[in-house]
């Protein structure tokens with residue numbers, strides 16, 4: 001299983017506010033006013049499960 005990676009895509013005053021999972025593109029949001037945005041995003045990232053992408057062409061009822 002490939003190792004998933006958290007990428008910070010947006011920062012406010014050097015504080016990460018939006019992170020995205022490079023594996024499944026799920027986004028995680030931190031609150032820059034709380035002072036723990038980094039750990040909040042990291043915590044959401046650690047807790048989420050990557051979902052396999054469903055191919056656009058696959059038949060769905």
Ligand SMILES: [Zn+2]
Nearest residue numbers: 021023024050
């Ligand atoms: Zn993921």
